[in-house]
Amino acid sequence: xxxxxxxxxxxxxxxxxxxxxRGKLVPFAGWQMPIQxxxxxxxxxxxxxxxxxxxxxxxxxxxxxxxSAKGLIQKLVTNDIxxxxxxxxxxxxxxxxxxxxxxxxxxxxxxxxxxxLCVNASNAEKDFQWILKNAGTCDxxxxxxxxxxAQLAIQGKHSEALLQxxxxxxxxxxxxxHFTKEKIHNFASIIARTGYTGEDGFEVYVDAGDAxxxxxxxxxxxxxxxxxxxxxxxxxxxxxxMGYALYGNEINEESRPLEAGLGWVIKxxxxxxxxxxxxxxxxxxxxxxxxxxxRLLDRGVPRPHYRVLKNGAPVGxxxxxxxxPTLNTGIGLCYVSPEYAExxxxxxxxxxxxxxxxxxxxxxxxxxxxxxx
Numbered sequence: 001x002x003x004x005x006x007x008x009x010x011x012x013x014x015x016x017x018x019x020x021x022r023g024k025l026v027p028f029a030g031w032q033m034p035i036q037x038x039x040x041x042x043x044x045x046x047x048x049x050x051x052x053x054x055x056x057x058x059x060x061x062x063x064x065x066x067x068s069a070k071g072l073i074q075k076l077v078t079n080d081i082x083x084x085x086x087x088x089x090x091x092x093x094x095x096x097x098x099x100x101x102x103x104x105x106x107x108x109x110x111x112x113x114x115x116x117l118c119v120n121a122s123n124a125e126k127d128f129q130w131i132l133k134n135a136g137t138c139d140x141x142x143x144x145x146x147x148x149x150a151q152l153a154i155q156g157k158h159s160e161a162l163l164q165x166x167x168x169x170x171x172x173x174x175x176x177x178h179f180t181k182e183k184i185h186n187f188a189s190i191i192a193r194t195g196y197t198g199e200d201g202f203e204v205y206v207d208a209g210d211a212x213x214x215x216x217x218x219x220x221x222x223x224x225x226x227x228x229x230x231x232x233x234x235x236x237x238x239x240x241x242m243g244y245a246l247y248g249n250e251i252n253e254e255s256r257p258l259e260a261g262l263g264w265v266i267k268x269x270x271x272x273x274x275x276x277x278x279x280x281x282x283x284x285x286x287x288x289x290x291x292x293x294x295r296l297l298d299r300g301v302p303r304p305h306y307r308v309l310k311n312g313a314p315v316g317x318x319x320x321x322x323x324x325p326t327l328n329t330g331i332g333l334c335y336v337s338p339e340y341a342e343x344x345x346x347x348x349x350x351x352x353x354x355x356x357x358x359x360x361x362x363x364x365x366x367x368x369x370x371x372x373x
Contacts, residue, residue, distance in 0.1 A: 009027055009030060009031055009032040010030055010031045010032070010058070011031065011032050012031065012033070012055055012057035012058055012150065012211070013057060013150050013208045013209070013211040013212055014055045014057060014150070014211055014212060014215055015032065016212070017055075017212060017215055017216070017229075018033075018034045018055065018229075021034075021037055021229055022037065023035075023036070023037045023229065023231060024036050024037075024231070026232075028058070028121075028232055029058060029120075029121040029122035030121070030122065031058040031121060033055070033058060033231075033232055034055070034229070034231040034232065035231045035232045035233045036231040036232075036233045036234070037228065037229045037230070037231055038228065040231070040233035040234050040237060040325075041325050042228075043228060043229075043230045043231060043233070043234035044234040044237050044238060044325040044326075045325060045326075046156070046226070046228045046230065046234075047155050047156045047197055047199055047230060047234065047238055048156070048199065048238075048325075048326060049156075049157075050156050050157065050158055050225060050226055050227075051154065051155065051156030051157065051158035051159050051162055051201075051222065051225050051226075051227050052154075052155055052156055052227065052228050052229070052230035052234070053152060053153070053154050053155075053215070053218055053219070053222070053227060053228070053229055053230060054152065054153040054154075054155065054229075054230045054231075054235060055150075055151075055152060055215070055229075056151045056152065056153050056203070056235075057149070057150040057151050057152075057208070057211060058121040059118055059119070059120065059121050059124075059146075059151050060118070060119040060120065060121060060123065060124025060125075060127065060128075060144070060146040061116055061117065061118055061119070061124075061144075061145045061146050061148075061149045061151075061205065062116065062117045062119060062124070062127060062128055062131065062142065062143070062144055062145065062146075063114075063115070063116045063117075063141075063142070063143045063145050064114075064115050064116070064117070064131070064140055064141070064142050064143075065113060065114045065115070065140065065141050066113055066138075066139050066140035066141050067113055067139045067140070068138035068139040068140040069112075069113050069114060069115055069140045070082075070112055070113065070115075071138070072131075072134075072135055072138050072140050073107060073115055073117075074270070074271060074273065075134065075271075075272070075273055075274060076094050076130075076131060076134060076273065076274060077092040077093065077094055077105075077107065077273065078092055078093045078094075078095055078257070078265055078266040078267065078273060078275065078276075078279070079091070079092035079093070079107075079265045079266070079267055080267040080270040081107055081109070081115075082270070082271075084107070084109045085109070086109055086110065086111055087109070087110070087178055087179055087180055088108075088109055088177065088178050088179075089106050089107065089108045089109075089177045089178065089179055089192055089194055090106065090107045090109075090177070091104070091105075091106055091177075091265055092104070092105060092106075092107055092265050093105075093251075093257055093262060093265055093266065094127065094130065094274070095257070095273075095274055095275030095279070096253060096274070096275055097274060097275055097277075097278065098275070098278050099256060099257070099275045099278040099279050099282055100252070100253040100254055100255060100256075100275075101247070101251045101252060101253060101255055101257055102123070102126070102127065102130055102253065103119050103120055103123040103126075103127050103247060104120070104245065104247055104251060104262075105117050105118060105119045105120070105127070106118040106192075106194060108179055108190070108192065116145070118151070118203075118205075120247045122247070122248065123247065124144065124146045125144070128142070128144040134274065147208070148207065148208055149205055149206070149207070149208060150205070150206050150207070150208045150210070150211030151203060151204065151205050151206075152203070152204045152206070152211070152214070152215060152218070153195060153196070153197075153201060153202070153203045153204075154201055154202050154203075154204065154218065155195050155196075155197045155199050155200075155201030155202075155230075155238075156197075156199050156200070156201060157199065157200060157369065158225040158227075159199075159200055159201040159202055160172065160200065160202075161225065162218070162221055162222050162225050162227060163184065163191070163202060163204075163218070163221075165221045166184045166185045166217060166218065166221055167182050167183060167184045167185075167189075167191070168182070168183075169182045169191075171191070171193075171202070174191065174192075174193045174202075175193065176193050176194075176370060176371065176372050177192075177193065177194055177372075178192070178193055179191060179192035179193065179194075184204060184206070184214060184217075184218075185213075185214060185217040185218075187206055187207070187210040187213070187214050188206070188207065188210075189204050189205060189206045189214075190204070190205040190206075191203075191204050192204075192205070195370075196235065196238070196239050196244060197235070197238040197239065197242070198238065198239075198241065198242040198364065198366060198368040198369065198370065199238075199368075199369055199370065200369060200370055200371070236320075236322060237322050237323070237324065237325060240320055240321075240322045240324065240331060240332075240333070240365075241324050241326055241327070241331070241364065241365045241366045242363070242364040242365070242366065242368060243293055243333065243363020243364040243365060245260055245261075245262065245291075245333075246320060249304060249319045249320045249333075250291060250319045250320065250333055256282055256287070256288075256289075257279070258279065258282055258283055258287055259287045259288070259289045259290055259291060259335065260291045261290070261291050261363075263283075266279055268280050268283065287338065288337065289316075289335040289336060289337055289338075290335065290336060290337075290338055290341040291319070291333060291334070291335050292333070292334060292335075292336055292340075292341050292343075292360045292361070292362070292363075293331065293332070293333060293360065293361035293362060293363040293364075293365055294308060294318070294331065294332045294333070294334050294347060294349060294358045294359070294360060294361065295327070295329060295330070295331050295358060295359055295361045295365065296329050296330035296331070296349060296356055296357070296358045297329075297356075297357040297358055297359060298356050298357050299330075299356075300330050300349065300351040300354070300356040301321070301322070301323045301330050301351070302318055302321030302322070302330045302331070302332040302349050302351060302356075303318065303321045303322075304318055304319060304320055304321055305317050305318060306318045306321060306332070306349055306350055306351060307349070307350040308332075308334045308336065308347055308348070308349055308350075308358075309347060309348040309349070309350060309355055310340060310347055310348070312348070312355060315336050315337065315340050315347065316334045316335050316336045316337075316340075317334065318332040318333065318334050318349065319332075319333050319334060319335065320332060320333045321333075321349075324365060326366055327365060327366070330349070330356075330358075331361075331365050332349065333363070336360075340360065341360060342360060343359075343360050343361055343362045344359055344360060345359065345360040346358070346359055347359065347360060
């Protein structure tokens with residue numbers, strides 16, 4: 001977490017609730033956010049075993065609408081939005097000409113000429129300016145709606161039953177990576193069946209002014225499911241167990257997304273997009289490194305930038321690292337050369353001058369419970 005001055009930090013519409021619930025607030029990506037409420041371990045298990053609610057209103061939203069919207073997004077992103085249907089969401093990247101990653105994001109399609117993008121909090125304004133720069137004179141309206149929008153994530157096996165108490169549309173009909181416009185507790189919302197935890201769940205987009213009463217309504221409806229508020233600490237341990245990339249850690253403007261295992265969202269055969277030429281070249285050359293999972297075989301908590309060793313010699317450093325509450329051991333992500341990337345390869349992680357034994361694991365560290373279709 002960064003050490004920004006608290007007076008310069010942005011706050012979400014739920015800041016008063018976080019204080020009321022005694023959340024521990026810390027600086028994160030320019031925002032004052034709760035890292036935990038009851039404790040990371042308890043909150044992590046709450047999501048894995050039941051249901052939790054996250055304030056993710058710091059995330060950015062960008063709306064693109066008009067006759068040229070589809071063509072513009074197709075030019076900007078690596079995945080193929082031509083395959084999308086209405087009310088579908090798609091994970092993708094925006095890349096620089098040199099193949100570096102501007103951001104990873106979700107594209108949501110309302111119709112062929114109307115989309116909204118969910119982007120990372122620290123990149124919202126950068127992404128908006130990048131889109132404007134590359135839009136030129138195309139016939140599309142581009143709006144950064146981040147300040148108007150709040151986002152809640154309800155994650156865990158009871159998430160559908162909980163939210164169903166507050167809305168009329170059968171949530172069982174919303175397939176994975178699809179969404180619908182619906183009222184929740186009389187508040188107009190977008191309900192997307194997506195998430196960052198590996199559990200079934202929903203991300204709910206609502207007008208910023210409605211966020212606090214909606215959050216309270218969900219908390220009240222969730223009492224029978226033992227719903228708990230969840231902070232950024234558990235959000236990170238949950239995504240780490242799934243091996244999900246985090247912008248600024250595993251991917252950034254200098255990284256090569258094919259090395260990060262993101263080739264599945266890079267459709268090199270589609271119409272021309274920014275970075276395509278360089279990414280084709282990189283694929284032809286082959287990867288110099290590969291992003292792998294690392295699991296400790298002894299006690300210790302790995303952290304980002306800790307050195308990864310082979311027989312005492314450095315072979316990389318962790319991009320992310322944490323203690324896995326589910327596996328009861330330390331886990332991390334790391335780029336290594338292909339010779340060290342095979343699952344089962346024995347390595348070490350340097351933790352406080354001790355070389356802790358570890359092994360390479362192919363992410364995810366845990367099987368996901370999400371039913372994909």
